[in-house]
Amino acid sequence: MMKFWKIKPSVGLLSIPYSFVFIFFFFIPLVLTLIISFWDYNEYSIIPDFILENYIYIFKDCFNFEKNMCVTFKTYISTFIFCFATWFFTLIIGFFVAYFLAFYVNSITWQIVLFLLCTIPFWTSNVIRMISWIPLLGRNGLVNDFLLYIGLTDTPQEWLLYSGFSIVLAFVHLYTLFMIVPIFNSMMRIDKSIIEAAYDNGANGLQILWNVIIPLCKPGIVIGSIFVITVVMGDFITIGIMGGQQVPSIGKIIYVEMSYLQLPAAAANAVILLALTLLIIWIMTKMIDIRKEL
Amino acid sequence: MLNKKNKTYYICVFFFCLFVLFLYGPTFTIILLSFQGPDGGLTFPLNGVSIYWFEELWRGGSVVDIGSAFKRSIILGLIVMVLTVLLSVSAGLAFRKKFWGSDMLFFATVASLIVPSIVLSLGVALQFRLLDDFTKWLGSTFDINYINEFFQTSLGMFTSGLGAQLTWTLPFGLLIMFAVFNRFDKSYEEAARDLGASPWKTFKEIVFPLIAPSIIGIALFGFTLSYDELARSSQVMGAGNTLPLELKGLTTTVTTPVIYALGTVTTFVSFSVIGISIVCYIWLKRNKG
Numbered sequence: 001m002m003k004f005w006k007i008k009p010s011v012g013l014l015s016i017p018y019s020f021v022f023i024f025f026f027f028i029p030l031v032l033t034l035i036i037s038f039w040d041y042n043e044y045s046i047i048p049d050f051i052l053e054n055y056i057y058i059f060k061d062c063f064n065f066e067k068n069m070c071v072t073f074k075t076y077i078s079t080f081i082f083c084f085a086t087w088f089f090t091l092i093i094g095f096f097v098a099y100f101l102a103f104y105v106n107s108i109t110w111q112i113v114l115f116l117l118c119t120i121p122f123w124t125s126n127v128i129r130m131i132s133w134i135p136l137l138g139r140n141g142l143v144n145d146f147l148l149y150i151g152l153t154d155t156p157q158e159w160l161l162y163s164g165f166s167i168v169l170a171f172v173h174l175y176t177l178f179m180i181v182p183i184f185n186s187m188m189r190i191d192k193s194i195i196e197a198a199y200d201n202g203a204n205g206l207q208i209l210w211n212v213i214i215p216l217c218k219p220g221i222v223i224g225s226i227f228v229i230t231v232v233m234g235d236f237i238t239i240g241i242m243g244g245q246q247v248p249s250i251g252k253i254i255y256v257e258m259s260y261l262q263l264p265a266a267a268a269n270a271v272i273l274l275a276l277t278l279l280i281i282w283i284m285t286k287m288i289d290i291r292k293e294l
Numbered sequence: 295m296l297n298k299k300n301k302t303y304y305i306c307v308f309f310f311c312l313f314v315l316f317l318y319g320p321t322f323t324i325i326l327l328s329f330q331g332p333d334g335g336l337t338f339p340l341n342g343v344s345i346y347w348f349e350e351l352w353r354g355g356s357v358v359d360i361g362s363a364f365k366r367s368i369i370l371g372l373i374v375m376v377l378t379v380l381l382s383v384s385a386g387l388a389f390r391k392k393f394w395g396s397d398m399l400f401f402a403t404v405a406s407l408i409v410p411s412i413v414l415s416l417g418v419a420l421q422f423r424l425l426d427d428f429t430k431w432l433g434s435t436f437d438i439n440y441i442n443e444f445f446q447t448s449l450g451m452f453t454s455g456l457g458a459q460l461t462w463t464l465p466f467g468l469l470i471m472f473a474v475f476n477r478f479d480k481s482y483e484e485a486a487r488d489l490g491a492s493p494w495k496t497f498k499e500i501v502f503p504l505i506a507p508s509i510i511g512i513a514l515f516g517f518t519l520s521y522d523e524l525a526r527s528s529q530v531m532g533a534g535n536t537l538p539l540e541l542k543g544l545t546t547t548v549t550t551p552v553i554y555a556l557g558t559v560t561t562f563v564s565f566s567v568i569g570i571s572i573v574c575y576i577w578l579k580r581n582k583g
Contacts, residue, residue: 096309
């Protein structure tokens, strides 16, 4: 007779602690957020209920086109602009850095060293990396000193810091790595003989880049874009610090509502933010078959 | 076409150097400025060179209790590091074969990387709030003295804070394990098994030494990502803040180079951890053969 303690334990059981973390700290919290977004609340407590007021409040006046645009739409539009600008610059810079590492650095050791050089800042503090722009971009910063010195301007430029410009600059500074890694990964999978074949058939460098390398890098580009766009969509810290706490963001709205204990309202905003983020990802993944890449 | 020494090559090298300058330049500026003299301000020029602002930081000065925030961050980072290594290595071993729910778990792993951090932080905070309400309800309904007198909140650094950070560090750990096992030569393992080694012994003697350098990588991600984590931690740390949270608060209140001194100190910690990890990695790689 088979005794139950003789049943060979499956290796799959090793995933239980890992799964536990994701059930308890990922799955349940997100489901609760969805549920609580329909609850009622007063100054000190949240009340189980099923109401739509939290959502209605978010879109209050949004479809009344005679008035000015509502806060929600304004905030989302400003966030989309940050997303687009950050995406554009991280893509261009990330692509060329990856291109250099993949095709122009021939020794594996150098490839690893230079790749690490790009990665190390990712392991250091984001806040420090943000405030490190202050001595450069501030009113008395190095950039302004330089501009004054060469006579390009006779008053310090105010738009350099605590502005849309500094926000995008900080995003590009922090998150270009998210583009470099997947694009580099795609490039390393390209069979070098394909490029040689294109070259032998008379294609020039630009044609090879446009017709061979970029199409083959599409999956890496899409994965990198997903990372960059989602991180900007949900951000409130970079926009807060680099915008001098003056520029709105959805993350900031959620943050403020939480500090006033308007938890169901914050949850409703979070649900909309999450739904929009997922929609963007869904559209982007339509462009590639992500499973093939992993 | 990709022969070196042509014009494109030099343009690419130049571009890459600019990028590295862009990455590191600002950080080195504030490291430099943290050695500002006592009369110096937040920008250049340097008014003499001193360690005045580090002393100021050490004394506590105008700043909140940085010392204990620092200690808390290090301790939490170490715990997150150990858990990230243990959980992602064991999950990585499990993922070598399909198991019930493996697709779902993989999906959750990827989703966790792209869910906006503030949303996750809010969710975990809500969950612990409900847990608190439930505990208090238990206390009053069943007249449990301990709860009624002492219980305040289950929200805290080593409960909700730890969990929220793990949802950020574990995906990196598991993805590294995937990369490792994709390139893993199974024949050593099979040989050990054929010679009669138990699964545990096979793991200890064969698999573990082979993956040890990558485990250093996972530990590095575990510690540094926790030590610097901000967005996910923002709502769930309870009473005691971690260093990045304090630092974020300081950006709006502190107007002296003391904040640069603090930046220099935490950057030094990060760089030390990265340096030690790289040395360990190389050492383990060398000793493998």
